[in-house]
Amino acid sequence: MADKVQRVRGTQDLFGDAILRFDHVVDTFNRVRKLYGFRRVDVPVFEFTSVFARTLGETTDVVAKEMYTFEDRGGESLTLRPEFTAGIARAYLANGWQQHAPLKLAAWGPLFRYERPQKGRFRQFHQLDAEIIGAAEPAADVEVIALAAQLLTELGLADKVVLQLNTLGDADSRSAWRAALVEHFTGHAAALSAESRERLAKNPLRILDSKAEGDRALIADAPRIDRHLTAEAGRYFDAVQKGLQAAGVAFERNDALVRGFDYYRHTAFEFVTDHLGAQGTVIGGGRYDGLIETMGGPHTPAVGWAAGIERLALLVGEVSEDFVVAVVADTEEHEQQARDVIALLRSNGVAVDLSFSGSPKRLVEIARKRGNDGVLFMRAAGDMSDGRHPLHLQHFDGDPVLMRTLAAHVGAALGPRYYLTGGGARV
RNA sequence: GCGACCAUAGCUCAAUCGGUUAGAGCGCCGGUUUGUGGUACCGGAGGUUGCGGGUUCGAUCCCCGUUGGUCGCCCCA
CATH class of the missing domain: 3.30.930.10 (Bira Bifunctional Protein; Domain 2)
Structure with missing residues (x-):
């Protein structure tokens, strides 16, 4: 219910x-x-x-x-x-x-x-x-x-x-000032707002904060702390x-x-x-x-x-989070390898978000909606002749400075076993 | 404790003077297209209009009550 x-x-x-x-x-x-x-x-x-x-x-x-x-x-x-x-x-x-x-x-x-x-x-x-x-x-x-x-x-x-x-x-200043305030406001009690009359009994200092229009003139004439210090x-x-x-x-x-x-x-x-x-x-x-x-x-x-x-x-204005990438494998055969990439990135300080199911296209959509900064694709097709696997970095944000920063972080975290394309990366 | 305003789909909002089947965008689900990537299109699900009474031929719309929210008074960060 x-x-x-x-x-x-x-x-x-x-x-x-x-x-x-x-x-x-x-x-x-x-x-x-x-x-x-x-x-x-x-x-x-x-x-x-x-x-x-x-x-x-x-x-x-x-x-x-x-x-x-x-x-x-x-x-x-x-x-x-x-x-x-x-x-x-x-x-x-x-x-x-x-x-x-x-x-x-x-x-x-x-x-x-x-x-x-x-x-x-x-x-x-x-x-x-x-x-x-x-x-x-x-x-x-x-x-x-x-x-x-x-x-x-x-x-x-x-x-x-x-x-x-x-x-x-x-303590002495405060009690002297308080007494002076009580005397002042008591003399004008009839002109005070109902709320301030109550404050007069409970907490006379508070009258000074009053937002009531009618109290303002009385407050202006009220004794100041300076004379009682x-x-x-x-x-x-x-x-x-x-x-x-x-x-x-x-x-x-x-x-x-x-x-x-x-x-x-x-x-x-x-x-x-x-x-x-x-x-x-x-x-x-x-x-x-x-x-x-x-x-x-x-x-x-x-x-x-x-x-x-x-x-x-x-x-405070809008607060941005540290960058986060999603890792998406093009095909199922690459999912195991994607796990390796994810572990590598995380252990090197790059935050990785990932969804647990869906087509690559769907995963990209989800990553964008969650506010991830980019997607790292495990490419199905790639030249593995030198033993290195290609990864493609795609940004959701077009800002070239951010793109280079992100590509640099990801590239550094991946190390030599992978090479990065897209995002202005040069590896 | 007091006052004002508000309450419609998961979210943000529409709905003429009270009028018959309560709509849209976003989101969600399914599909088609596209295909190295922020797509487009088609379809679908989703509502006791907060709740309870009343007025009326008829209430999302007017009235009363109630619950919840927002803002203000008080007070405080």
Whole structure:
């Protein structure tokens, strides 16, 4: 029945072009994070519920209504991770990774939030994640942001995305600013949108993000963080900005930028785009010096970000695969020999696709439809007097540069027992 | 949780004002032609128009409900 093969809302079956783009984002991340010395870490997809509930903030939407929480057979309350940072911080504490501090970590994988799906948002979605744990220096902030910026550049997205930067100050700055915001907005509560009135009680910083037309004037007059920054927090933010300039990372100040979770302090940033409809944030992160302490660990400064893989995959252009050839024997007698050719090609690094039945003509059609780059024919007729068997390479793509490249790879992989015609090959 | 829009063949879409046998392209299957290779042509299979009600002589079309999808609000990557 149809209902049995139905996909759960907000999940995806990735295939074809979609998975190529997804993998391209992940592959690029893995390449770039190595350039920055970020070590791979993998943590569980589920944790004890308290790991997320305590750290993200009880009133945040994610904790209040978006977590996939369930009881296991032992009666423990577990939660499918809605984000990476809390789980990584838990692992850092549980495994005594303090000995490696400062630790630069990279992770990626699925996350789960019970939300209404829309463009660039899913219930099972995937993020890239980068964290530096155990470094209190502005240079660490610069390092993670530079990693993000290079990732975007290498994905070809540099001109589609801008970096917005803000500071939330240290704990003292943040609470002073928060109090000032509450005072300001409470004075104008009647003029606020209903949603912002609710935010006033739950998370007043969020009012600054409001998209409501009527809130904008009030937001424009709202107190800025800059007036409430302690001297130390101000110096810190200065150092981050100077570091970014020195690293050649362009940014713009957005003093209304806040972050979703309660654990953020000091630097907050987002890479945003206007190419994704309502979901403009492609990478978001900041400093979370208080998180590990709230989990019961020692005071541990840390900074990091997460990137939405689906959102990045929507932005990247078409992704091409490495070339693949199909091998087709003209006659049945040549099929055994075709196996030899296939093994030779594969053991020498040339990808070979093949179908399992059909006429040569049909096999060529299939190869083309599957997106193979060319067909290598085992020729029925050929001069074998010198002991070498002729192969004919046919391309589906007319590009002469590609043809020569492909012919060169195939020719080199085949070695002296075969000679190649077609495709501009000279053997 | 709220709102708007959408749902027709495996896929992308048509079908006049509500009108009788729901079409096309692609894909799939079979065949013919061609023959050192991205062909062309002929034929075929494939539909309870998401599902359930209602209005009507008659519903793919109008109404209600329901399920699913898309986009937006909220929130977030």
